[in-house]
Amino acid sequence: MTPEQEIELRRRQRSRSQITALLLGLFVVLMFAIAMAKMVINQ
């Protein structure tokens, strides 16, 4: 792997990690909101 490819690999890994972290955070918020909504409906 050339140095340029190495840099590109690291850049992609970093951006994918950031997107994954963001999506996981949103998923946690969504699951919390769904749980709250279900609790309100079942009251």
Add this chain to the structure above:
Amino acid sequence: MTVIPLTPVEAVPQPLPADWRDLLALTKPRVMSLVVFTGLCGLLAAPGAINPVLGFTAVLCIALGAGAAGALNQWYEADIDALMTRTANRPLPAGRMTRQTALHFGVGLSVFSVVLMGLATNYVAAFWLAVSILFYVLVYTVWLKRRTAQNIVIGGAAGAFPPLIGWAAATGDVTALPALLFAIIFLWTPPHFWALSLFVRTDYAKAGVPMLPVVAGNAVTRRQILLYTLPMVAAAIAPWPMGLTSWIYGIVAVGLNAIFLWLAVAVSMNRASEPAGMAPEKRLFKYSILYLFILFGALVADRLVLV
């Protein structure tokens, strides 16, 4: 003992991981907008009120399911996508992603969307979401698209599921109105896609996809467009005389369908064989997108005014 001389092994280049923008492109975001809109309209047109969080989750699941189906479609069709100008720059034919990545992404997103739909709303909606994904991937993409000129007719059902899923998410069942919404999109699909395939015919022919103009010619395709428009018009107006909607939807539906029919007649009378002379087909294609947005918008407006 024989000694095998060691030879230097040539380094095999490792493919770079796919960029997240290419994963997003795999979901066909532009197609998704119509799917999300019709799904949302099905949800809003349903009787009763759904919790906003659960409604949002249902629409999100419909979007993710459509994206997953789009990804699996591109995974299977990478070879023919490479042959068409319109699709040659997609992540797979352009070599920016491995097929395995697309497959894993598509299957993972499919399972996620169906499970989340089941947990957030109900299992009827999750069932229809799963059916729509499987129908699009297995029936349309794998089975029909490369084998028959009727690919669009039956495959169109896959795109007709979202309002039915939205309705099911809100109510837990499927009644006459969502079935009619399904029928409208199902019957709308052939005129919409055949109008497009008339003026991008060379692209489909190059890829060997048996679209109707390629197999049966322009005259037959134009006649079929008109023939499918007639039941579509009937299905689109039907909710009004059946008492499922009020005059608000009825008047909009009559107006929109009169224009659609007029444009379809213009297409049926056109004799041009080159894309340059296919203004009626281009007009019908553009109008058909607007038609669906306004028709479903009118359905929601009808519900909101009545409530």
